[in-house]
Amino acid sequence: MRAVQVVGYGRNLEMTDVAAPAVVEPYDVIVKIGGAGVCRTDIHILEGQWAEKSGVTLPYTIGHENAGWVHATGSAVTNVAEGDKVIVHPLMTCGLCRACRSGDDVHCTQSRFPGIDTAGGYAEYLRTSARSVVKLDDSLEPADVAALADAGLTAYHATAKAARTLRPGDRCVVIGAGGLGHIGIQALKAMTAAEIVVVDRNADAVKLALSIGADHGIVAEGGHVEEVLELTDGNGAEVVVDFVGEGGSTRDGVRMLRRAGDYHVVGYGENIDIPTIDVISTEINLIGNLVGSYNDLCELMVLAARGLVKLHTTKYPLDRFQDALDDLEAGRIRGRAILTP
Structure with a gap:
């Protein structure tokens, strides 16, 4: 089969x-790929940021946002x-460790x-497990929802946690209305009555945010914190x-936060530099967010089937993988790029 690989x-x-992958274990599932999302993490992988953490042997096939048949x-x-x-949950988990038995399978040991x-x-077929696949509603197609497997799931995981504390009349600032952010905005709109304020450097991204449910849109041109x-x-919110998690967004995000507020970090790329006395004196909470659980993915698919969360996509055939990555890195994609084998 054709596959797109990291060779160095x-x-x-x-x-x-x-x-092509074949069934090896009793709970294996082989998926014919209908759509594979192109994620900024894929760019970070090529830069070598994940090399030590993943320990993967090169060459290997990339692509962690997958859906198909x-x-x-x-x-x-x-x-x-x-x-x-x-749709395929990005992790293959054991089901036996403490985290899995607690429903927190994203932390499976x-x-x-x-x-x-x-x-x-990024191939024609993928080997995964029965614990990782979620059946899609008849109204959904793999290429249209593939990126919800990770980008959508990560956005939903963070916003679902945020929604637990948000009350009507509260304000929630969303930094970044791109591939993850535009999903998170819709999820917040579906789960909370809080006022949603979106900040992004790209004016088109702000327009998209307003069209999908944001109450306020601010283009980050220098005075956005004051706005x-x-x-x-x-x-503050x-x-x-x-x-985003880079380019100064963490500094700005903390400045936008009210006393005893929650700052959810989803994007990554820079360090958070906050004097400890400021954390203590204002009692702010810094909350990390990884990809969501299998149950999170099931809940997200309910929102998608009801039309409450829609993924804005640009589709590319598999052999145009480099065009998709280049367009992503250059900021030419609104929403998510999807490879369609």
Whole structure:
């Protein structure tokens, strides 16, 4: 089968022919890929940022946002059958460790991460497990929802946590209305009556945010922190969700936060530099957000099937993988890029 692989850090991906995955274990599921999301993490992988953490052996197939059709199953699989449309949770988990048994399977002690530390979905077929596949509603198609498997799931995980504390009349600032942010805005709109304020450097991204439910849109041109403070009567927002995490967004995000507020960090790339006395004196909370759980993905698919969360996509055939990555890095994509084998 065709597969797009990392052949070296600091080098472009390469298309190659590899053996198609086959069923090995009883709970294996082989998915025929209908869509594979192109994520900024893929760029970070090529830069070598994940090399030490993942420990993966090169070359390997990249791609961790996947959806498609069940092609084959192991002998113990009962939750899906050949031909079913599915979206794939990014982790393959054991089901036996404390985290899995607590429903917190994203912290599984024996997890594998296709596209990060084992073969992913920039290919025609993917090997995953029965614990990782969620059947799609008839109204949804794999290429339209593939990026919800990670970008959407990460955005939902963070905003669902934020929504637990937000009350009507509260303000939530969303930094970044791109691939993750535009999903998070819709999820917040579906789950909370809080006022949503979106900050982004790109005017088109701000327009998109307003069209999908944001109450206020601010283009970050230097005075955006002051604009947020003015909107919040000088107090700052009860919650800030930062989908950027670099370029000074963490400094700005903390300045936009009110006393005892929650700052959710989702994007990454820079260090958070806050004097400890400021954390203590204002009792702010810094909250990290990884990808969501299997249950989070099931809940997100309910919102998608009801039309409450829609993924804005640009689709590319698999052999145009480099165009997709270049467009992503250059900021030419609104929403998410999807490869369609």
